Amino acid sequence: MANLFSSKPKVLSRTRGLWAEAAFQKTLSISALAILVLLTAIFLSLLIHSSPSLKAFGLTFFFSQTWDPVSSRFGALVFFVGTLLTSFLALLICLPFSLAISIFIGEYFREGILSSILKQVTELLAGIPSVIYGFWGLFVLVPIVRDLEIKLGILPHGVGILAASLILSVMVIPYAASISREVIALVPSDIKEAGYSLGATRQEVVTKIILPYAGSGIMAGTLLALGRALGETMAVTMVIGNSNILPHSIFSPGNTMASVIANEFTEATGRLYLSSLIEIGLLLFLVALTINFIGRYIIKKVSIRA
């Protein structure tokens, strides 16, 4: 391997070279194929192992809110609602912040210390493990939410949908911001300059030219952030309260699709119980897949246009 240019002038080496060439090409295509196979296998495994519950409950699985291991009746509505509620609430909270960051870095301060600090810090924020967010959330955020609930005169759980959404929003800000930033930076300068030449203020250029132009890209970024929020497990599990009752307000405790798997997977006794959990995993996989596809598709279209 080491001395590559000192190939010995032998007749053999030529055929060997050809063989190596072919082997190399094959290795490359096989690795590419392997990833494809891996993904297909993941999907099929999930499908096969969730078939008992698919057969037993069919569509009622989506609409039933009974999750009853004693009588082996399972419906996942509570977890769908929990997942959707936490994810969308998290996005709602995160949007102003991520948008501000992306305007800050993408438009106002493209270079300089301030923007580089902000950039580095948001990237660091993305690097902190989820379990640490959960730990911090449990010890710092939950008491704050509890105090808030006491002030509002609501049953002070502390843990619940709201706490989970707050933690999630902090976690997804970097994702939403980094994609929006790229899209905002892609807005061609001639149309911005056209705006300025008409006497528009910077605020007007941002809100009336840049944001509409980058709108679909920002949406895509938000969508990808949503994909991340949907599948987030540990931080949510630690602060959501793990209650299998349909949440009736954002202060209620709940459970998400990911957190119910984390909580019950090792102890699920019975085939149907386990298979129901795997079906939730399958749905999580499919939802994440769809969201990723749509998000990537929009981004691709945006970057082609720019």
Place this chain on the structure above:
Amino acid sequence: MGKHLVAIFLSFILMPWSALAVAKQVELVGAGATFPYPLYSKMFYSYWKTTGIKVNYQPIGSGGGIRQLTNLTVDFGGSDAFMSDEALAKAQAKILHIPICLGAVVLTYNLPGNPEIKCTPNVVADIFLGKIRRWNDKRIEEINPGIKFPKIDIMVIHRSDGSGTTFVFTDYLAKVSKEWDGKVGSGKAVNWPVGLGAKGNTGVTGLIKHLPGTVGYTELGYALLNRMPAALLMNKHGRFITPSTASVTRAAAVPLPNDTRLTITNADAPDGYPLGGFTWVLVYREQAYKKRSMEKATELVKLLWWMTHEAQRYTEPLHYGQLPEQAREKAEKIIKSIIYDGEPILQ
């Protein structure tokens, strides 16, 4: 440079393997009940210090213990809920229950000042059914004269995982409340009418400690080690009994069946605490399954013997009840019935 990288990389790969060659010792893996976890962690730590045998016990809940044993992913399961006849018949081989100790399940709570409160079976059932919603409910105040209850809502905390503690607790509620029996029933995991879920006895205790106004059920030791209150519970004879290792041992003074599978909730003993139970280690009777070595089987049996004998001295300091004499005798017989390839391991 490339060569160096390769060398570093190789040494990384080889290091664990060389270590593997040295440490070729029997290691036992168990999983299950969180109820006896403080005791087991103490026992297995001491066992490792004295014998060098590592026993890895993961508290994932009794349901998990049974499931992992039937999946053959662990050497033994831990459970405070015994397997039903039906479940035993379904298992691919005969499973034995070996009682290790007694434990009390207590109601613990987080109230200002944490007064010592008394509970009757009906009050407990109605709290967990969501019918009593406030701490200053008349029915709670009636049985606790002299205690000023705050005007706050009761927040129920239960287990989110399949749990033997839940089994003991719901078994008790089903015995004392017809409504509970009809609506919820008993099991390792049930469809809770109210409340928040937390994982493991640690999770429940942690959450109760964390949130004022909460009430939940947990193993006695978890409450006491954390300096949390434990409610007095009225037994069949109308007496309020303080949960303790002594009072739960008194409740266990009932004739045991030979396979030791028995719940002792709502027992008849006049001074017995009505909410407690045995915790078991579950193993296969025939140890020669899945190419397990004789050595491993022998170590497992030795460990079980040690747990039911010498290791009993660790029970009291951690607030578990020692095995009563009759339970230990039965445990001995069960341990002796464990076989390897048809031959008894211990004579």
Place this chain on the structure above:
Amino acid sequence: MNREKTRMRVIKDWVFVAVVVTLSFLAIVPLVLILSYIVKNGLSSLTWEFLVELPRPVGEKGGGVANAIVGSFLLVIIASLPAIPLGVSAGIYLSEREGGRLSFLTRLAVEVLHGTPSIVIGIIAYLWLVIRMGRFSALSGGIALGIMMLPVIVRTTEETLKLIPDSLKEASLALGVPYHRTILKVILPAGLGGIMTGVLISVARIAGETAPLLFTAFGNPFMTWNIIKPVNALPLVIYNYATSPYPEWHAIAWGASCVLVGLVLALNLTARIIARRWEVKF
């Protein structure tokens, strides 16, 4: 009237800037809070014993997380062994063949894999390895983490190699160097910085992963180097100890968080330094 309107517009402009700047910096407040909280609570438990000792039984003071540190290390190695070669070679394939059906599908698969929730990967590792092997093991945990590393490595490899100008490859081929040697000895070394960045980032990503380990690596209170035995890992320790009621365990969890955050940040930082120093420039 008109002047009044202009003034309003200018004021609006100023307000807008103020809002953007304030929101931007508010967004990083949580990071500052989290880091300072971890450092404040964690540093006091970070002693030498903490790093080299095994955990003690419940409720006893002292003890450390040596087993978890070793376990995390073991898991990362098991994950890297298949993921790095497979990821890099798939990345080469994608950068070499822009079009083509296989490239298209593989690229799609990489995207999907990247977006797959970690808990789902955990289920897969449980179904494929834990049940089949009949035991929880470092191997199953490592493979789960390896699957999570894969998409990051493929993407960074592809993106890095695409930046290398064709002229370099053409020059090598013109000299009569076979194609595979051109890739291995010319293109790959030129993009090594980028690929290493990708590897480090992916390691940082998996080092803090907890969800897939819950039902694969499982945890172990003892030290083990054996890859077919259950192992502990830093994130598992944090999860199990953080939700417990014991103050001694909380202290250990804070300490472990400190170690983990330090590790992850160091990996990210190194990745960034490598990326800057060995940037592909031609």
